[in-house]
Amino acid sequence: MPTTTSARPQSLSRLAQEVLPVLHAHRLMTAAQLNRLLRPHTRDTRYLRRQLRQLQELGLADATVRRxxxxxxxxxxATALGSDTVEAGGEMPARSYRVTAQAAASALQEHTLAVNETGLAxxxxARRLGDECGALSWEMEVLHRVRDGNARHGDEAWLTPDAVLRYTRTNGTERRLLDSFIEVDRTTMSLARLAAKLHAYARYATYTPQPAPGRSRTTGDLVQEAWRERYPALPRILIILTGAAEPVLARRAWDLRALAAADSRLQRAAARSPLRAGVTTLGLLRDHGPFAPILTPLLGDDVAATDVLLQPGTPARA
Structure with missing residues (x-):
């Protein structure tokens, strides 16, 4: 059994040292995805696969067959040892979730790959546009509290996006940080459940933590939404559809908008907060990029296609 000492990062090639944190952060990836992310200048994956074999030999990574x-x-x-090695470097936070062999082989494979494909797109x-979004710019399943009360993982006190993605838009000397909540639907989720997720985001947008038990607010206490402690602006919600033909996904997008528009409680909550949400397909995102008008807005009266900024008035794509 390899030890932490024998598997120190300095014993690895530079590429292997880059691969390990990516596997730790993104849970499950194909060699082709890793190659596109870390070696975009070549389509040849042979060198990268050699580094993956070295990581496996050291017990830092493992592989499973795609279902x-x-x-x-x-x-x-990344194995438990691989994750321990990454976290020991102090450059990435400790994560409670670790991928086991059983989890890697489970039915969640395709969903995890689709989330990572969204980040990769x-x-x-970003490379093409001269913006900043790199191999570690998205984080999987980050917990966000949406109400006070019982804090057990998985109950309705928590909102857990599929990923939080950070992107810096560069336009001359102007730089703009764009945070996004990513939700990926492979047409395996009911539209009602997707609409319920929008409800959770509306709660998060307006959630103001209450004082701790036994303590009351004083005049000098700053009362503000919880998201302001974590983000400079409320992240946009990007729902990414995949798993079916584009016409099917387009109808699904409009059906989701219709459900959201008919939900008066959701619309009122959105009107009281800076919440913005849009839906598109993974194919459109890959082909046209985030700053083409590929998104259908889910909140408000404007139905015109827009880009990732989700600002009204963007002309529809021809």
């Missing part, structure tokens, strides 16, 4: 893939494609993840367009 329902006749070619036997491998999916890679943002990275590739």
């Amino acid at each position: 329902h893939n006749r070619a036997g494609e491998l999916l890679y993840y 943002m990275v590739e367009h």
